[in-house]
Amino acid sequence: MTVEKAVLKVYRYNPEKDEKPYYREYEVPVDQAQTLLDALFYIQENLDPSLSFRFFCRAAVCGSCAMKVNGISRLACKTPFKPLVERSKGKPITVEPLNFLAPIKDLVVDHDKPFESLKNLETWLEPKKPVPEKEYRVSPEEVKSYERPTNCILCFACYGSCEAVMDDPKYAGPYAFSRVYRYVLDSRNDEEHKKEMVKRAMEVGDIWGCVQCQKCIYVCPKGVRPAEDIQNVRGIAAEYGFKEYPGVKKLQHFVDWVYATGQINRLALPEEVYGVDPTPLINKFKERGAEVWEVPKPLPGLIEFRDLILEVMKEKKPHLDIDFHHVRKIDKKVEEVFNADVCTKITQHFEEKKEDFFTRFWKKVSQFLGAS
Amino acid sequence: MKKVGFYQGCCFQGPDAHMFDTLKKVFADLDVDIKLIEKTTCCGGNTIDEANKFLVYSINARNIALAEAEGLDLLVTCNTCYMVLAKTKHALDTDPQLREEINKLLAEEGLEYKGTSKLWHILPFLLEEVGLEKLKERVKRPLKGWKIATYYGCHIKYPKEVAVVDSEDPQGLEELIEALGGEPIKDYEGANTCCGYHAFYTNKEVALKKVVRAPEGAKKAGAEMLVTPCPLCFKAQDIYQDMAENKPNVPSVYLPELLAYALGYDAKESGLSYHIIPVEKISVKAGAI
Ligand code: SF4
Ligand code: SF4
Ligand code: FES
Numbered sequence: 001m002t003v004e005k006a007v008l009k010v011y012r013y014n015p016e017k018d019e020k021p022y023y024r025e026y027e028v029p030v031d032q033a034q035t036l037l038d039a040l041f042y043i044q045e046n047l048d049p050s051l052s053f054r055f056f057c058r059a060a061v062c063g064s065c066a067m068k069v070n071g072i073s074r075l076a077c078k079t080p081f082k083p084l085v086e087r088s089k090g091k092p093i094t095v096e097p098l099n100f101l102a103p104i105k106d107l108v109v110d111h112d113k114p115f116e117s118l119k120n121l122e123t124w125l126e127p128k129k130p131v132p133e134k135e136y137r138v139s140p141e142e143v144k145s146y147e148r149p150t151n152c153i154l155c156f157a158c159y160g161s162c163e164a165v166m167d168d169p170k171y172a173g174p175y176a177f178s179r180v181y182r183y184v185l186d187s188r189n190d191e192e193h194k195k196e197m198v199k200r201a202m203e204v205g206d207i208w209g210c211v212q213c214q215k216c217i218y219v220c221p222k223g224v225r226p227a228e229d230i231q232n233v234r235g236i237a238a239e240y241g242f243k244e245y246p247g248v249k250k251l252q253h254f255v256d257w258v259y260a261t262g263q264i265n266r267l268a269l270p271e272e273v274y275g276v277d278p279t280p281l282i283n284k285f286k287e288r289g290a291e292v293w294e295v296p297k298p299l300p301g302l303i304e305f306r307d308l309i310l311e312v313m314k315e316k317k318p319h320l321d322i323d324f325h326h327v328r329k330i331d332k333k334v335e336e337v338f339n340a341d342v343c344t345k346i347t348q349h350f351e352e353k354k355e356d357f358f359t360r361f362w363k364k365v366s367q368f369l370g371a372s
Numbered sequence: 373m374k375k376v377g378f379y380q381g382c383c384f385q386g387p388d389a390h391m392f393d394t395l396k397k398v399f400a401d402l403d404v405d406i407k408l409i410e411k412t413t414c415c416g417g418n419t420i421d422e423a424n425k426f427l428v429y430s431i432n433a434r435n436i437a438l439a440e441a442e443g444l445d446l447l448v449t450c451n452t453c454y455m456v457l458a459k460t461k462h463a464l465d466t467d468p469q470l471r472e473e474i475n476k477l478l479a480e481e482g483l484e485y486k487g488t489s490k491l492w493h494i495l496p497f498l499l500e501e502v503g504l505e506k507l508k509e510r511v512k513r514p515l516k517g518w519k520i521a522t523y524y525g526c527h528i529k530y531p532k533e534v535a536v537v538d539s540e541d542p543q544g545l546e547e548l549i550e551a552l553g554g555e556p557i558k559d560y561e562g563a564n565t566c567c568g569y570h571a572f573y574t575n576k577e578v579a580l581k582k583v584v585r586a587p588e589g590a591k592k593a594g595a596e597m598l599v600t601p602c603p604l605c606f607k608a609q610d611i612y613q614d615m616a617e618n619k620p621n622v623p624s625v626y627l628p629e630l631l632a633y634a635l636g637y638d639a640k641e642s643g644l645s646y647h648i649i650p651v652e653k654i655s656v657k658a659g660a661i
Contacts, residue, residue: 211569308477
């Protein structure tokens with residue numbers, strides 16, 4: 001019986017010897033490897049002892065074996081080999097070091113930079129004062145709230161996939177903000193220090209550079225959800241009152257306009273966030289013959305929708321409140337554009353709602369009568 | 373005629389207000405009746421999540437419940453809306469306590485999230501519910517010789533639990549372009565890079581760097597335009613690309629526009645003539661329209 005073999009196309013580079021990186025292909029019998037890491041051992045032991053890669057635990061715990069496999073960041077020890085071969089459909093499997101980290105040798109990259117970021121963002125506990133005599137008490141709910149970010153093993157798979165890291169030299173990296181979030185949630189942490197961390201996340205780590213591509217969530221081998229942790233830290237920044245950041249102004253736009261009209265208004269965003277007059281852009285569209293609605297048409301059911309938002313906000317306090325002064329301005333604008341339509345619409349729907357209420361009431365009464 | 377509920381999101385406003393009417397006609401041509409679920413609102417744009425995740429779940433549970441109340445599935449024509457709605461659906465379908473909490477709030481309006489309506493993103497909807505055969509049959513103006521780079525965007529690929537295409541090897545757009553008579557270009561440099569849309573109002577500099585990557589790669593690969601099933605990628609590649617330094621100036625089109633054009637709608641109705649970066653392919657033939 002012939003043993004099925006897979007071809008691994010492996011990135012090779014020894015900065016001390018090689019002028020530039022190159023690829024070398026190795027044939028690995030599929031039945032010789034459970035995981036991609038095993039396949040690399042096979043190469044090292046049988047084909048080429050000079051191949052370097054990092055590993056330790058072999059069980060997705062230490063985070064040292066992250067690399068790029070067919071373009072995607074993965075832990076070699078957590079990547080089953082046979083399915084990988086099958087998915088590659090006869091094409092060589094490319095194995096490369098993680099993106100965006102300085103090369104050391106072959107698949108080994110320098111982790112100093114992302115570790116440095118954690119220091120720069122001060123992602124740790126500064127004991128809250130007064131320090132209790134015995135120990136801090138932490139509720140199980142609290143522990144649960146940061147369970148996910150706590151699972152991070154600092155493998156930097158997310159870092160190597162991050163769209164913000166690619167184009168923002170200041171960007172600290174997904175894992176770093178998950179860690180910020182984890183320590184902001186911690187009740188043992190000093191309030192001032194939390195604020196400092198959030199401030200650093202913005203100023204030193206440029207958390208607003210995240211493009212929300214969600215790749216970090218996709219590649220994380222431990223189920224950490226950095227993109228969502230980033231959203232939370234951004235919200236907390238708004239709550240701390242860092243209002244001057246464009247991102248906070250954008251968030252205010254979304255909260256206010258959606259409450260006021262059920263929609264955002266993309267044509268008002270340039271003005272509200274950057275103070276830029278959108279007229280030239282609007283004119284460009286008009287020149288091309290497009291009909292431009294400067295305000296979104298208020299949606300039917302708006303009153304009920306607003307009620308829902310207020311109810312929700314009462315139950316779960318948002319990081320950023322609705323600015324009702326702004327909402328009134330929006331209302332006025334909508335009324336102008338639609339000839340007070342929003343008022344009539346609102347009253348109209350209010351009437352409908354009342355009607356609804358009575359219909360429902362009678363339904364209940366007749367149900368009750370029917371039942372008894 | 374197949375009937376499906378339609379979620380409008382914030383995509384059909386400003387200069388794109390006409391687009392819903394066009395879509396309605398285009399889908400009717402494909403034997404699909406799209407019924408606007410009028411009361412649906414903005415999904416929060418993956419931004420309100422920053423202020424309050426629970427609010428995002430609530431408004432999107434409401435959006436879905438509105439379709440359920442009419443007994444319809446919900447068709448979504450934006451990657452981000454799709455992802456945000458699908459994340460809500462996923463959360464409510466897997467967390468009974470959350471569902472109960474939210475249903476209490478929705479009850480006031482006489483609504484209930486049951487989980488009975490399917491969410492459709494436009495790409496799989498076209499492939500699975502309309503089908504390539506029908507598309508081919510209904511094409512009136514084949515996009516002959518149009519070299520079109522396919523751009524999927526991020527939010528239908530990640531995160532995994534809401535992806536509608538293979539996250540590492542997305543398929544479908546190429547077959548669609550072929551069905552419309554065009555020549556798809558796949559696997560160009562930057563095809564998998566984010567368009568940068570969502571960073572434009574948080575960090576403009578980053579967004580303007582991101583936005584040129586895919587158009588640049590597409591250009592190098594010989595494409596005359598990009599096509600995307602996401603109106604936000606499209607807006608980024610149209611409006612923001614135009615603002616970027618060293619812009620490659622490759623026009624980007626929104627999949628429904630291309631569909632409309634190939635099905636015989638003119639440059640205006642399809643929206644193709646309103647682009648900031650002109651779609652030169654249509655102006656060549658402008659006389660004929
Ligand atoms: S969502 Fe943000 S942090 Fe995550 S990979 Fe994308 S840009 Fe990076
Ligand atoms: S967040 Fe996930 S992918 Fe990123 S370093 Fe931590 S464990 Fe690795
Ligand atoms: S070897 Fe430890 S995570 Fe892979």
